[in-house]
Amino acid sequence: MTKRISVLGWLLMGAMLLAQDAPRAPSLHKPAPQPTSAYDQPLTGYEAVVLIAEFIQNLEHGLSEAFEKPIRTAGAGEVSLSGKHPAWAQKALLELKRRGLIPPGFNGRQPIQRYQVGIMLARYAQRLDTCMRTQLGNPIGRTRFQTQPRIALAPRHPAYASLKYLAAGAWVGADSLLYREPEGALRGKELPDMLQQLARRILERYTHEKHLEEPPLR
Secondary structure (H helix, E strand, C coil), X not given: CHHHHHHHHHHHHHHHHHCCCCCCCCCXXXXXXXXXXXXXXXXXXXXXXXXXXXXXXXXXXXHHHHHCCCCCCCCCCCXXXXXXXXXXXXXXXXXXXXXXXXXXXXXXCCECEHHHHHHHHHHHXXXXXXXXXXXXXXXXXXXXXXXXXXXXCCCCCCCHHHHHHHHHCCCCCCCCHHHHCCCCECEXXXXXXXXXXXXXXXXXXXXXXXXXXXCCCC
């Protein structure tokens, strides 16, 4: 358990930083660059895929070390890509395709919609939770939440069930634009929060912490 707790902090910190492209240190021979608003710009599908794939790989590696189990959610079979994709995104696309995470209507060159990311995260959370249950047993932490956000999609929308799953398990916080404006383009600064919350939730479910225990049923 000591090892789990020590890795817990590392994972949460890593999850927060993985999806952020940290600015390089300014050159001593040049004036410091002006602040940019890159994090306020929409992410393309390719950018989101690369960031999510890196997050997943690091998270699973950390979980494997923390719980001393071979945690991994990727399928064992070979997959291939159809169409032409830039070389820098191909490895990430294959990584997510092995896990069945590429959302419907995916277009790597266009801004990715929040609900598409919601589909990806819901699919991954379900697969990861199933994997954890198989390797570790049932969750020992909190799994039920009373406060549920309103999902601004019709129940028949292809992403509604995925967002409902994320909300029910608090995999993504209730105040996220994912629920309030799911059909808007995902901005760069939103993804780190979503990934950090997902990492925290899976750890809280399988790490015994007194303050996170569910109250007994009466």
